[in-house]
Amino acid sequence: MSKRFINGTDFSTMVAAGAEFLAARVQNVNALNVFPVPDGDTGTNMNLTLSSGAESLRKKPSAHLGEAAETFAKGLLMGARGNSGVILSQLFRGFAKGVAGLSQADPQAFATALQQGVETAYKAVIKPVEGTILTVSREAAKHGMAVSRRADNILDLLNEVHGQAQRALARTPEQLPVLKQVGVVDAGGQGLVFIYAGFIQALRQDGGSPAPVIAEPPQGNAQAHLPAEKKRSAQSQLATEEIEFGYCTEFIVKLGTRMLQDHAFSEDEFRRQMGRLGDSLLVVADGELVKVHIHTEAPGDVMNAAMKYGALTKIKIENMREQHTHILEQDEYSEDGSLIPATNNPVDAAEIAEEKAYGFVAIAAGSGISDIFTSIGVDYVLSGGQTMNPSTADIVEAVNRVRANTVFVLPNNSNIILAAEQAKELAQRNIEVIRTKTMQQGMAALLAFQENADLSANLDAMRRAVQQIRSGQVTFAVRDSQFADITIKEGNYLAMAENQIVAASPDLLAVCMELMQKMIVNGDEMVTVFTGADADEDVTNRMLARIKEQFPEVELEVHFGGQPLYFYLFSVE
């Protein structure tokens, strides 16, 4: 019998075995190394990193799992070498966070910690490259989460994790062209698979399990690391014609709503009935509701059978042959039995998405500006601006659509602030209005937002950011007027800094330059320009050239804003 729980001592044994297993195969890993730099030292780096972690654990042993994992993670960090070493240190840093405070872990806790490791590792990368150790660790952990409930002990769990890691590894050449070109799997991923294999070996010796000896991962020259049959089997899982049950069917049965005497609900019996109609069956019952997920050829039969027990709701049927490239993801379930939404399926994602702590609604004019707001985290962009102000009702509706406890509203126009304030009284959610008067202020506020900070800290930071940014805009006059000592003629171009008119002239370029003169003061380094729907490319280019010439110290960023009426929006920092 292998252990259901592992403690710090077991973990140390696993780590030591993992390090040993990898150390013996350093050359195999080095031989695969073509990414990110083909210098053949991935194995060496991982080995050095891992032995540094194992060494720390040896020096400071603990029977407390959380403490042992912490010590290990620190050792890894200190000894991190190379790209793969740094990633490894992050995987176990997250793992350590996952088991912090636990003296021992069962399969579920262990899988959760693995998953947390993956999440931590992904946070440290701006553009994750698929087909690397990151991919392998992610797929392995995801699978671990899916099977952790069923796993009786850590060994079972790790066998599953290791198996999935190997399958993910076999797929890496399909994901990273440079691997395919050379005909190898990813070196870092292979290193991780070896480490898992070492863990398993330790647990097996420890628990004296009669399970068969683990298959040694392919060895020898680089070519041999791409086992042909394994590669084929991974692909065949993706082959459309081999999908036996073509419809991914999900629904919830509301028990009792149509219950007949002879159909009293028995979860086991229900599962048996459903099981005859397809595979990948998942039945989760909680007294009144039964969630069903099944892959079947006859969704109609499935639903007819289920309907005997109650009304159906949240019905979703997808043709998996059409989506066959995503089938592997579709087969995975999170721990609580709900389907992990495929990332390409926004409807699914929205449906299952949990309520966030914070959300954003911004009012913006122009497609480019809207896109920018969306790209930096606004959940809902309401179109509006100088002439087309959204009503309080519009704002309330937008806020109610955002699934978040607190919704920040960025009016981005002084004329909309009041409507936004009123929305506060009417919406079902907690609204905080950041009184932004320009698009630029709205962006600055958004960028100051920190997901993990509390509400008052966020409000402080965002309001400060609004104060710090300087906004300027260029538009045109609709009638003759006089402002301070500036005489304005109809049709003149008008430059405003913080909503104060600072220049007017029939020459667009001159107005822009005058505005820049006023806005850029000593020490300013960044000018961001958002070009309006009516901006002329030629004028824009000439203006940019002049700004560069007159303010050589300044860095320029240009974005398409697409805003109406305003030729240019400027922000200066």
Next chain:
Amino acid sequence: MPIEMAGENGKILISDEVIAVVAGSAALDCYGLVGMSSRKLKDGIAEMLGRENLGRGVAVRRENDMLHIDLYVIVSYGTKISEVAHNIQLKVKYVLNEIVGLHVDHVNIFVQGVRVSR
């Protein structure tokens, strides 16, 4: 000052901007790097929006016939900064050599910020 390569068929001129973009793009592939920074210590709208501007935070310099690349980066909290920086150096050198066929003498990494995500 563009890089010039002369051959029997004629000349090839590669501008510094190209080198900056290639270097910046290679750096972005590196684990632990979460952003490029402006050359001056300042962050704000421009920095966050400037993702597609791959040349941002990259300076290409020449000193006594030696080619130097300066990269201004932001790394993730909890990674070993020296190691992340070292990886970026290797990657940038390798990619520039591979794509541009360029010998780079120095890749200097200026760690301008640390992003803490929790």
